[in-house]
Each structure stands twice: as structure tokens, then as C-alpha cells.
Amino acid sequence: MKDIFTEIWATARRNKLRTALTGFSVAWGIFMLIFLLGAGNGLINAQLQSSDRFLTNSMMVFGGWTSKPYDGLKEGRKISLNEKDMTSTGCLFADNVDNVGASLSQYGVTMSFGNQYVNPDLAGVYPNHFEINKRELLYGRFINNIDIRERRKVLVVNKDHAKELMPKGYARLVGRHVNINGTAYKVVGIYKPDKSMQDNETFTPFTTIKTIYGMGDEVGDIEFSFHGLVTEQQNKDFEDRYRTKLNTNHRAAPDDNSAVWLWNRYMDNIQMNTGIGIIRTALWIVGLFTLLSGIVGVSNIMLITVKERTREFGIRKAIGATPWSILRLIIVESVIITTIFGYAGMLCGIAANEYMDATIGHEKVDTGMFEATIFANPTVGLDVCIEATLVMIAAGTIAGLIPARKAARIRPIEALRAE
Structure with a gap:
């Protein structure tokens, strides 16, 4: 060799x-x-x-504008989602829907601690928002069901805002009270920003923001996770049935795709x-x-x-x-x-x-x-x-x-x- x-x-x-x-x-x-x-x-x-x-098997629902006349009403009407839509989502589609939540925002508030202040968007959410949007919690906890039930004045702020309010040792802001437009809130958690448009949000219980700002039955955007929808056809069938029901709630044409917008992350996946x-x-x-x-x-x-x-x-x-x-x-x-x-x-x-x-x-x-x-x-x-x-x-x-x-x-x- x-x-x-x-x-x-x-x-x-x-x-x-x-x-x-x-x-x-x-x-x-x-x-x-x-x-x-x-x-x-x-x-x-x-x-x-x-x-x-984002959580793959999740969906967000937004109100839109009608694109065609229906039931004696003209096109171009603005559709605002309400509590009836949330109830329909959780009850009529329970075979596929898991946890139903919503996100309602009050923009341009002033949050202060001592002489420091920031101007976040105050978002009222349910506990499932943390899971659906995959927030990373750094300190403390997120909004829970007790906060929702008791309408507690608690906040989860992002890391950048916490640093501005308490430059030295921002983690110690957890447990402290801050002021938002004259109302005292207790900070219960600090989350990590993901450099997105939602980074300016400070979270509070959904029921708290509705009560303080008197928003009636308005719910903003609905968000929920689901199961049992595996194929593309199953997802399309569910979207058609769900959109038809919500359109009916608002006297919009059942096939009007502009009245209610659906963001199905599973379809994106x-x-x-x-x-x-x-x-x-x-x-x-x-x-x-x-x-x-x-x-x-x-x-x-x-x-x-x-x-x-x-x-x-x-x-x-x-x-x-x-x-x-x-x-x-x-x-x-x-x-x-x-x-x-x-x-x-x-x-x-x-x-x-x-x-x-x-x-x-x-x-x-x-x-x-x-x-x-x-x-x-x-x-x-x-x-x-x-x-x-x-x-x-x-x-x-x-x-x-x-x-x-x-x-x-x-x-x-x-x-x-x-x-």
C-alpha cells in the first residue's frame, strides 16, 4: 500500500x-x-x-369598518367590539376556544414616581395576554384573575420605563406606588421590552381601566388561544363561522370581511x-x-x-x-x-x-x-x-x-x- x-x-x-x-x-x-x-x-x-x-395557536380580533350596506344600514360604519362579542367567543365557540381576553388602551397618560415621569400607553388586559404575546417577566408578577375580579389598581411596567422612574436599582420599583393622572397604582411586575411598537405599554387589569375611564361595554381588541384547528381548511371554516357571528352582533353583512379583522397566527405559521x-x-x-x-x-x-x-x-x-x-x-x-x-x-x-x-x-x-x-x-x-x-x-x-x-x-x- x-x-x-x-x-x-x-x-x-x-x-x-x-x-x-x-x-x-x-x-x-x-x-x-x-x-x-x-x-x-x-x-x-x-x-x-x-x-x-407570539403564541402560534392564538387569534386577535379587531373592529373595522363595514364595506357594504346591510339590514338598512349604509357601508362605512365603524365596528367597535363589545362584551357581547366576548361572550359569543367564549360560549358559542367553546369547542375550540380556550381562554378569552381583551386589550383596551388609554393613550398618552402620565406616570410619575417622585420627580421622575414617563408617558406610556395604559393597556387593560387579561392574564392570558402574557401567554399569547409571550412577554418575558423580569421581576414580580403579571396581572392575575384576582386583579381582574377585584379591579385592583396594579401595574406591570416595562424595564425602560422602570429605569426612568427609578434610575438606581429599578428592580426596587416593584411594590412601590406610582401616580397615573392623579390615581395611585401599585407596581407588581417589570417585563422585558422586545423593541416592538408595544414597548410603550404599561399593563393594568382590564376591569380596572374600564372602571376608572368609564368605557362602558367597549372591549377594544379580543384575543384568545384555541385548539383543535390543525389544517388550513379547519382554520378557514372557523374564521368564517366566527366572523359571521360577530358581524351579526353588529348588524353587518355575514360575508363582510372588513367589518371585523382577524389575525390568525396559526395561519401565518x-x-x-x-x-x-x-x-x-x-x-x-x-x-x-x-x-x-x-x-x-x-x-x-x-x-x-x-x-x-x-x-x-x-x-x-x-x-x-x-x-x-x-x-x-x-x-x-x-x-x-x-x-x-x-x-x-x-x-x-x-x-x-x-x-x-x-x-x-x-x-x-x-x-x-x-x-x-x-x-x-x-x-x-x-x-x-x-x-x-x-x-x-x-x-x-x-x-x-x-x-x-x-x-x-x-x-x-x-x-x-x-x-
């Missing part, structure tokens, strides 16, 4: 350009596959990270998963074709090698070399070249992905509604890298086998005649 390696090394040194081009095609194929998969995974992970800001599947498939197709170009390069070079060395193989057979020895020489040469350069391509691909992760993988962009990451963990699993390299090695072996069989079968007299 040592003699074979020595001979292969000597052949490679005599044909540096040919060996380098063969190796480059192999390395480039594996490098591009790993790099493309890494970049694609970075985009996909960033998208998944952004979508993870289905569409996103479909898009991700298309991206993954496209990346694999491009990557595999790139690998194929490397395999073709190896095969072509091995065919050229056999043709150039035909006289040499004829002399070998004339002096007693067996077909197996010639076959083994060509196959081993193909495997060695593919393995060495394939491993180099794998390392370069991993290095490129790590560089991408260390640079643009930590950059964020302001979308106007929230701050999003461009790339998130743009890397490929080590198993994929190893598998790609093994595929290239196996392909290189097969690519070398075809010309090797041709060389092993050639008759010495024919080989010596070759030019």
Missing part, C-alpha cells in the same frame, strides 16, 4: 494543474453546499425567531412553514447540483488520466501486472483526491458559516414594528457536513471505477499502440 501512495504522490506532482483542478471542483462542491445550507438556515432561523414572539419548506428544497437542489459538478469533474479527470497513461498500463500488464492492481491504483487515487479536497471544502464551508454567524448573525434591523435579527445561527449540523463529504468520496470512487475498469481490461498490445 505504501508503494501505491508513493506512486500516486509522484503522479500528482507530475500533473499539478490537473490534480489541483480536480481537487478544486470537489472542494468547491462541498463548500457551496455547506455555505448555501448555512445561509438558508440563518434566514429560516431568523424568521422562526421573529414568529416565536402554516404559510411560513410552507415557505420554509420551499426554501429548504431549493437550497438542497442547488447544493446537490453543485456537488454533481464536482463529481463530473472527478470523473472527467480520471478519464483523462486513464487515456494519458494507457501506454503505461500496457507496459505494466506486459511485465506481469494484474488487472486488479491497475484497478486498485486508479480507484485509490480517486478516493484520496476526493477525500483530501472534500475535507478541505468541508472545513472552508464550516469556517464561512462561523464567520457569517460572528458578523451578520448578530446584526439586527428595525422593521418599524419590531427589531428583528437578519440571520440567526447560520450554521449546518456536523452530521450534514460529514454526510456531504462521504457522498462526494463515494461518488469519487464510482467516478474512478468506470475508467479503472476500462484500463484494467485493455490488452497490452493495444495499449502499446496508443498515442
Whole structure:
């Protein structure tokens, strides 16, 4: 075996350009596959990270404007959701709906503590708001059912506002009382802002804000989680039934999609998963074709090698070399070249992905509604890298086998005649 390696090394040194081009095609194929998969995974992970800001199986309902006349009323009426809509949601759709809540806001209030003050939006919410919108609590607690039932004057403020009100040791604001437009509220929690448009909100119990500001039966936006809606068709059927009921509550046409707006996050998730599947498939197709170009390069070079060395193989057979020895020489040469350069391509691909992760993988962009990451963990699993390299090695072996069989079968007299 040592003699074979020595001979292969000597052949490679005599044909540096040919060996380098063969190796480059192999390395480039594996490098591009790993790099493309890494970049694609970075985009996909960033998208998944952004979508993870909300509970997947949740829905938000907003009042809109009627777009068509109905029941003697003209189009263009503003629809404001009310307590009847909340009751309909929880009772008539109980087979699918879990916890029903609502969010009602009072904008531009002044919250002060000592000489410090901020101007948040005061949002009255139910306890399920924390789960549906995936708020991250830093200190204290969120709004609970007792707060709702007893209409407690309690607040959950964001970290930035807490720092402004109590610059030194903002965590100590929990348990203190702050003033909002002349009314004292107790701070019971501090949450982490997510750099979105909702970061200016300070939360209080839904019943408290309705009582203090006299908002009647208005409920603002309805939000709830649901179960049992798995397919796209099931979600569409539920949306149609639900919209029809709410439209009926407000004397709007049952098929008026503008009267009530539905934000179904599960449907968003289905569409996103479909898009991700298309991206993954496209990346694999491009990557595999790139690998194929490397395999073709190896095969072509091995065919050229056999043709150039035909006289040499004829002399070998004339002096007693067996077909197996010639076959083994060509196959081993193909495997060695593919393995060495394939491993180099794998390392370069991993290095490129790590560089991408260390640079643009930590950059964020302001979308106007929230701050999003461009790339998130743009890397490929080590198993994929190893598998790609093994595929290239196996392909290189097969690519070398075809010309090797041709060389092993050639008759010495024919080989010596070759030019």
C-alpha cells in the first residue's frame, strides 16, 4: 500500500494543474453546499425567531369598518367590539376556544414616581395576554384573575420605563406606588421590552381601566388561544363561522370581511412553514447540483488520466501486472483526491458559516414594528457536513471505477499502440 501512495504522490506532482483542478471542483462542491445550507438556515432561523414572539395557536380580533350596506344600514360604519362579542367567543365557540381576553388602551397618560415621569400607553388586559404575546417577566408578577375580579389598581411596567422612574436599582420599583393622572397604582411586575411598537405599554387589569375611564361595554381588541384547528381548511371554516357571528352582533353583512379583522397566527405559521419548506428544497437542489459538478469533474479527470497513461498500463500488464492492481491504483487515487479536497471544502464551508454567524448573525434591523435579527445561527449540523463529504468520496470512487475498469481490461498490445 505504501508503494501505491508513493506512486500516486509522484503522479500528482507530475500533473499539478490537473490534480489541483480536480481537487478544486470537489472542494468547491462541498463548500457551496455547506455555505448555501448555512445561509438558508440563518434566514429560516431568523424568521422562526421573529414568529416565536407570539403564541402560534392564538387569534386577535379587531373592529373595522363595514364595506357594504346591510339590514338598512349604509357601508362605512365603524365596528367597535363589545362584551357581547366576548361572550359569543367564549360560549358559542367553546369547542375550540380556550381562554378569552381583551386589550383596551388609554393613550398618552402620565406616570410619575417622585420627580421622575414617563408617558406610556395604559393597556387593560387579561392574564392570558402574557401567554399569547409571550412577554418575558423580569421581576414580580403579571396581572392575575384576582386583579381582574377585584379591579385592583396594579401595574406591570416595562424595564425602560422602570429605569426612568427609578434610575438606581429599578428592580426596587416593584411594590412601590406610582401616580397615573392623579390615581395611585401599585407596581407588581417589570417585563422585558422586545423593541416592538408595544414597548410603550404599561399593563393594568382590564376591569380596572374600564372602571376608572368609564368605557362602558367597549372591549377594544379580543384575543384568545384555541385548539383543535390543525389544517388550513379547519382554520378557514372557523374564521368564517366566527366572523359571521360577530358581524351579526353588529348588524353587518355575514360575508363582510372588513367589518371585523382577524389575525390568525396559526395561519401565518402554516404559510411560513410552507415557505420554509420551499426554501429548504431549493437550497438542497442547488447544493446537490453543485456537488454533481464536482463529481463530473472527478470523473472527467480520471478519464483523462486513464487515456494519458494507457501506454503505461500496457507496459505494466506486459511485465506481469494484474488487472486488479491497475484497478486498485486508479480507484485509490480517486478516493484520496476526493477525500483530501472534500475535507478541505468541508472545513472552508464550516469556517464561512462561523464567520457569517460572528458578523451578520448578530446584526439586527428595525422593521418599524419590531427589531428583528437578519440571520440567526447560520450554521449546518456536523452530521450534514460529514454526510456531504462521504457522498462526494463515494461518488469519487464510482467516478474512478468506470475508467479503472476500462484500463484494467485493455490488452497490452493495444495499449502499446496508443498515442
